[in-house]
Amino acid sequence: MKTAVQEELHQPIAIKDLPIPQPQAGELCIELKASALNHRDVWVQKGKYPGMNLPCTLGSDGAGVVVSAGSESEENWLGKEVVINPGMNWGDNEAVAGKGFEILGMPRNGTFSEFIVMPVEYVHEKPAHLSFEEAAALPLAGVTAYRAMFTKAGLTKDKRVLITGIGGGVALTALVFAKALGCEIYVTSGSDVKLQRAKELGANGGINYKEEKWAKSLSKSAGLFDVVIDGAGGEGFSGLIDASNLAANLVIYGGTAGNIGGILAAKIFFKQVNIMGSTMGSPTDFKNMLALVNTHKISPVIDEVMPLDNAEDALRKMEAGKQFGKIVLKHN
Numbered sequence: 003m004k005t006a007v008q009e010e011l012h013q014p015i016a017i018k019d020l021p022i023p024q025p026q027a028g029e030l031c032i033e034l035k036a037s038a039l040n041h042r043d044v045w046v047q048k049g050k051y052p053g054m055n056l057p058c059t060l061g062s063d064g065a066g067v068v069v070s071a072g073s074e075s076e077e078n079w080l081g082k083e084v085v086i087n088p089g090m091n092w093g094d095n096e097a098v099a100g101k102g103f104e105i106l107g108m109p110r111n112g113t114f115s116e117f118i119v120m121p122v123e124y125v126h127e128k129p130a131h132l133s134f135e136e137a138a139a140l141p142l143a144g145v146t147a148y149r150a151m152f153t154k155a156g157l158t159k160d161k162r163v164l165i166t167g168i169g170g171g172v173a174l175t176a177l178v179f180a181k182a183l184g185c186e187i188y189v190t191s192g193s194d195v196k197l198q199r200a201k202e203l204g205a206n207g208g209i210n211y212k213e214e215k216w217a218k219s220l221s222k223s224a225g226l227f228d229v230v231i232d233g234a235g236g237e238g239f240s241g242l243i244d245a246s247n248l249a250a251n252l253v254i255y256g257g258t259a260g261n262i263g264g265i266l267a268a269k270i271f272f273k274q275v276n277i278m279g280s281t282m283g284s285p286t287d288f289k290n291m292l293a294l295v296n297t298h299k300i301s302p303v304i305d306e307v308m309p310l311d312n313a314e315d316a317l318r319k320m321e322a323g324k325q326f327g328k329i330v331l332k333h334n
């Protein structure tokens with residue numbers, strides 16, 4: 003089977019021919035029709051995670067068809083079109099993942115491969131309205147956006163939401179989720195073109211975070227926000243508190259822009275804003291996310307579909323931040 007393997011740090015990902023893995027009892031073998039990139043894959047290539055285990059097949063997101071089962075009790079899955087939950091061993095505490103939590107695609111071999119074996123508990127039926135490419139674009143970004151917006155921030159239709167760095171996979175998934183709910187949505191981006199595209203997808207407005215005093219301009223033109231979903235951190239985080247309403251819920255799920263600093267404590271306590279950290283989600287978050295997608299017939303935003311052979315080009319495109327939406331790899 004064709005597989006994209008990260009053999010060494012800081013090296014291009016290599017396309018290899020490996021044997022098809024065989025499922026044991028409790029496992030399924032899935033012929034993956036498509037996979038998708040997350041920023042995590044770029045971070046892994048650069049060795050930015052503890053417990054690096056190379057060589058490893060990268061990729062956390064995938065969708066395909068179940069082709070074999072490890073035992074009779076999983077045979078009801080044969081032939082089903084499925085998506086994979088990449089968040090493994092969450093544990094039994096909904097509030098936070100346990101020590102054994104793992105993300106598919108390092109240390110365990112991931113989805114940039116024609117076949118994968120997964121424990122049956124991480125395999126879910128593909129939303130019927132989605133193609134394999136669309137379904138592959140959903141899992142990691144979807145569960146991260148879902149937990150930040152709903153489990154953590156308690157987003158409802160009547161709330162005004164601000165989503166930062168809208169070109170990102172998680173951010174755009176958050177946009178389509180909030181749109182399905184009917185919320186008023188504003189976004190930030192470092193690109194005016196991406197701001198325009200976000201408006202075409204249903205954002206009410208947006209601002210370029212590279213502009214000086216962007217938070218002041220945004221709150222002047224659009225008002226303050228009840229929910230803020232941020233994947234960047236960095237110097238811009240202070241502006242997010244300025245743009246927050248009283249008692250707003252501000253959720254941070256990523257740190258693309260680096261350390262947060264220089265925040266006046268009084269801004270946080272006088273406004274009584276709730277600043278919350280969030281990660282990917284529990285199995286319950288994943289199921290709820292799929293239910294939301296099925297109920298509202300939501301489709302993730304795809305930037306480009308590339309062949310699996312071009313996995314390295316896809317990783318470099320993601321690193322350069324050139325994408326608007328998910329970069330998907332088609333496997334055959």
Ligand SMILES: NC(=O)c1ccc[n+]([C@@H]2O[C@H](COP(=O)([O-])OP(=O)(O)OC[C@H]3O[C@@H](n4cnc5c(N)ncnc54)[C@H](OP(=O)(O)O)[C@@H]3O)[C@@H](O)[C@H]2O)c1
Pocket residue numbers: 040041042045142143146166167168169170171172173190191192193196211233234236238255256257258259280281282320323
């Ligand atoms: N904690 C978790 O479990 C978890 C789960 C998923 C992701 N993450 C993290 O979340 C971040 C985003 O992930 P992703 O896969 O969505 O990445 P991605 O698709 O590569 O998106 C990154 C986005 O960050 C935005 N950005 C860059 N600098 C920014 C700044 N100064 N202010 C605001 N936005 C900025 C850019 O938006 P524009 O192009 O619009 O400027 C870019 O598109 C990554 O750091 C990732 O590691 C964490």
